[in-house]
Amino acid sequence: MAGLPLSELDQPLGQAKRAHAPWPYGRWLWRGLTSALAIVFTGLALYAALKRDPVGGEPIATAMIRERPSAPDIANVPPQPATAEERRGPASANQLETDSGVTVVRPGADAPGAIIITVPDDGAIKLAPSPDKRLVERTRHGLLPKIGPDGATPLQVYARPLGPAPAGKPAGRIAILVGGLGISQSSTSEAIARLPGPVSLAFAPYGADLEKTVQRARSEGHEVFLQVPMEPFDYPDNDPGPHTLLTGPKGSDNLDRLQWALGRVTGYVGIVNFLGGRLTADDTALTPLLREIAGRGLMVVDDGSSPRSLLASAATKAQIPALKADLALDAVPRAETIDRELQRLETLARDQGAVIATASALPVTIERITRWARTLEGKNLVIIPVSAARGFRNPSTTGSLR
Template sequence: MATAIDTLYRPLAGWVQNRRIRIKIGLVPVLCLWVLVAGGVAAWVLLVKDPYGGEPIIQASLPVIAPPSASPTPAHEADEAAAPVAAGEDGSAAPAGEHSQVKIITPGGASGQGQVRIIDVPNAPGSRVLRAAPEPRLVEKSRHGLLPRIAPDGTKPSAFYARPFDPAASNRSSAAPRIAVLFGGLGLSANLTSEAIAKLPAEVTLAFAPYGSALQAQVNKARSDGHEVMLHMPMEPFDFPANDPGPQTLLSTLTVDQNVDRLHWAMTRFSGFTGLANYMGAKFVTSEEGLKTLFTELKRRGLSFADDGSAARSRTREIARQTGIAFTRGALTIDAVPTQQRIDEALAALESEAEQKGFAMGVASALPISIERVARWAKAIERKGFVLVPVSVLTSATK
């Protein structure tokens, strides 16, 4: 009786005990089979030279297509044809090329061979393709790094790296007032730089300071999104050194060689810029010797200069005429007072300036409020009868 009761109240114990016996017996052939399979796979890997591990592959051959028999266009002629033509301060400019090369690969037929064709196709309306940087023909080695230079065929960085502009692509007539906006201080904050690149229209030009990390990557991102880029060069303010723009600042008290060396250092921080814009520099832009040193070197290297217009005593226009450098000057600082109301008022004043002269350039800093208000304003600019253009459209060889 006790055995029956024990069995009744311990049914699971007996099931587990019997199950263990069956499992042990059933696993023997399974384990043997597993060992055989694993051994076979190992032998295949060791003995068969198959880098694809047995994956299905397809082999196809493509013939080399000879270039057309017609004489190719010389490299320098192709560059000049595709590059935008710098405009005068009246805003005039010649149309830039609007075609891209596309490679088309046609799958092979019965023969198993395919064909490769390269054709020119029109870009989508409003498309503006910027060339990759650095272009080997437009750089030279220095002790600081790669310096921009004029190519042997005469191509200038100011034209090669500029954002193409075609007046015919705009819905407005060629006589419509043109407005350029230059945002400075990019590269100092990764978050603000990313925000400016993403939110501002591609026609807005971005000036990067020669500081910070991963500058070339940020510049490449800006240019891949269509933004023309300039170098924001630190220059001496009146209250220097109490107010210090940063390392390698151009100073009116330095020798020509010292300033040129500092300029070269800044120019090697990244590639792909059309020219320089002043970062601070209210005192330096009044120095005839300092400006002549700067502009002579910029002209020698095929670069332009944009004065932000903040210094009333600036002599940049006068020295630009003497040296013949491509130059433009800002009409006003959009975010001198960084509030929504004052920025909106400054943008309205910029429109008035453009209506009177036919062109105008405004300057702003990479502040969240500035980015937000300019991006909002730019959406309605064409409906008001204006054309938003990159800074290079307003620069010209000053007479």
């Protein structure tokens, strides 16, 4: 076995294999390869960064954040002598015009070729927000109106103001109350948007989102009334709806029914009957209801639909502000009939000083009233809110339906 090379297992412990001499250029080659790889990876990283950020590599500005110096103690600053400009005092208007290069033409001065532009007032009138916390009380039927501790009433606070007086004395004033709102959303939206702001709106207590709808009407400048369902002569064949105020023994719960209706919404100035031929002719049934209304600071409007109605006269006796409509515009809902009633309304306005009409929120009615309202300025007639009509009635007028 002599002369054969020994394997690693056959070598004696502690005796390593004989090492070969190292390659003299290996160290430099390794360093070069390492540097080349570093350059390649650095380039790839830089490319990837620039690829993700299109504006990468652009110059970067560095801002220094410093604490703002504190304001000087004015009390310890000695007074400075006034400058020449300060001693001269404020510049005159002419001097300011000269310095600025602006020429001002004053009234009475000649201004050849000048054009006077008049910006019309849009007549926007804002109504007081509702509910006013002074004017509501919380009950099981919701927020009910009341007279405030300072004596303010919903009629006074929620009514639409008359606004600036028209130039010259009008030949007559016309108040229109459009009812039946709150049930049909399309008719209600059209009435709110198209009718002039001074036209008052009456809402039935049955609509969905009634509070929201009423507030939208008030935001457009319309004062609001609440229609209260009352028993007609042909009840129950003709039923005004749930919570109708009734006569006779059935009317023992009328106060509760009335409060239910009053609590459906806020921001109204008064109530108007919805139907009610039988109830409004019954003084016994009216008395406790009017007492309730008087204690809540509201006004009463009789829509004039029943010639036997005692509503307005009984309310006046109870010292409640009250009015009775003179005519209904759309008892016959045709355009030519409504136009004829509007012409009649103009005549009554000139005779009585102020006149009140009722109407329903029918599309034809809204369209005819809107068209007619544009002609009133040329006729020296104005539309006023219903709440204001009492102040312009001639003493000799009765306010009955004609």
